[in-house]
Amino acid sequence: ILNFCLSKCSELFADLLTSVTCLSVLQLPFLTSPGILCFAGDARVRGQTGVLAERRGSYPFIDFRLLNNTTLSGEIGTKKKVKRLLSFQRYFHASRLLRGVVPQASLYLLDEDYLGQARHMLSKVGMWDFDIFLFDRLTNGNSLVTLLCHLFNVHGLIHHFQLDMVTLHRFLVMVQEDYHSQNPYHNAVHAADVTQAMHCYLREPKLANFLTPSDIMLGLLAAAAHDVDHPGVNQPFLIKTKHHLASLYQNVSVLENHHWRSTIGMLRESRLLAHLPKEVTQDIEQQLGSLILATDINRQNEFLIRLKSHLDNQDLRLEDAQDRHFMLQIALKCADICNPCRLWDLSKQWSERVCEEFYRQGDLEQKFELEISPLCNQQKDTIPSIQIGFMTYIVEPLFERWAQFTGDTPLSENMLNHLRRNKAKWRSLLHKQHSSTRSSDHSGQVTGNQEQTLNEEETP
Secondary structure (H helix, E strand, C coil): CHHHHHHHHHHHHHHHHHHHHHHHCCCCHHHHCHHHHHHHHHHHHHHHHCCHHHHCCCCCCCCCHHHHCHHHCCHHHCHHHHHHCCCHHHHHHHHHHHCCCCCCCCCCCCCHHHHHHHHHHHCCCCCCCCCHHHHHHHCCCCHHHHHHHHHHHHCCHHHHCCCCHHHHHHHHHHHHHCCCCCCCCCCHHHHHHHHHHHHHHHCCHHHHCCCCHHHHHHHHHHHHHCCCCCCCCCHHHHHHCCCHHHHHCCCCCHHHHHHHHHHHHHHHHHCCCCCCCHHHHHHHHHHHHHHHHCCCHHHHHHHHHHHHHHHHHCCCCCCCHHHHHHHHHHHHHHHHCCHHHCCHHHHHHHHHHHHHHHHHHHHHHHHCCCCCCCCCCCCCCCHHHHHHHHHHHHHHHHHHHHHHHHCCCHHHHHHHHHHHHHHHHHHHHHHHHHHHHHHHHHHHHHHHHHHHHHHHHHCC
16 A cells, blocks of 8 residues: 555656646746646646546557457447447556556656757747657657647637636646557657647638637647547448447547547546636537548548539638638648658658558457458558558648648648659659569579479489
8 A cells, every 4th residue: 555655646746747847848937937836736636537647658448359259249339338438548547447557657857958959849830840759759758738838828829718727738638648659650749740730731821811719729629639549440440340439439430539529528527618608618619529520531532522612613711610610621631641741751750650550450450360451461551552542542632722722832832842752752662662572573483493494404
């Protein structure tokens, strides 16, 4: 009991120092005032509301027993189980606590050099060459929280909505920790990258001139939480393994619905918007859902056709809230798949990460004798071929229309140039792979012919 109490005290102290370290990067006024004492309360509250500090280190809860035992499929749909399993992360932590596993909190503090570099990067957060991987290292894995606190301050959202900074920080920590750090791609760094891209798009003159503070807050929140609690597998995997989320959302936008509902749960739990009128918070929740659901890749053609129609007819009226919301959906879709439009070094890292996540799913499917999903077979689906197809059929059509909307701004031209160059590099790598395969096949054929000749000569 004594060891457990000491461990919990250490964990809370680590939470407090992490909060102070993360927010000191921002140099907000309240950090130099007595208000800093509030963060001790923040750490204690987060410790009481759940096992948030442990949540980041867990694996997604996919009940693989269901793959080999269909008798559980009826039982999994009960309200009690759906409530208990609503979050992959929370279920795993609860089960660990029940087994008596004590969270081990490591204590890492950033020195002044790192904080200074992080502040310098934040001063250039609107630049397209922003390196989110470097920023995540400089903030000790707190890129999403640090970035969002900064952007909320820069856009004046804290003042406009009278947000409590401690409550905002608590909410953002909940969002960041509900991402799975074990996922190579769908993790908090991806969320931070999408949020930084969204910030860039919100500054495009064609859009920025019409945006309200509510639009900006919705865009940033949706970008930050659009993949929260992602299990590292796709919707078809959840459907064919009869996962409870597939049943809950009737096989339609399963993951996106889960991301949205999880975000609403954290908003309510943190009480970030509790001081606003009920009708305002309900509207925010609904619009967040509309934005996050738009990231479903299965709805790509639906949005592309609608955008093309608006642009061809020149009937977009951004003074109208409905048209602004539609363009926020398009901006979020662009931000979500903008990796091929980044600098090659950054784009290549993201490409390797997403393919690694695909391959992990393929290995799971093979292990449980399921049909391997498209793009998930490491033996057949190479990274260059996956990326070239993705760029050609998904990314290029969307970003060409986005450039048409923005009016060929420097950012849009920069993104399209990166996209073309990156595609050419992947084509070159694919050509080298094919050349290497042909040469190895040829050498094998020559060796086989030589062996056959020798055998024929030895035959009397």
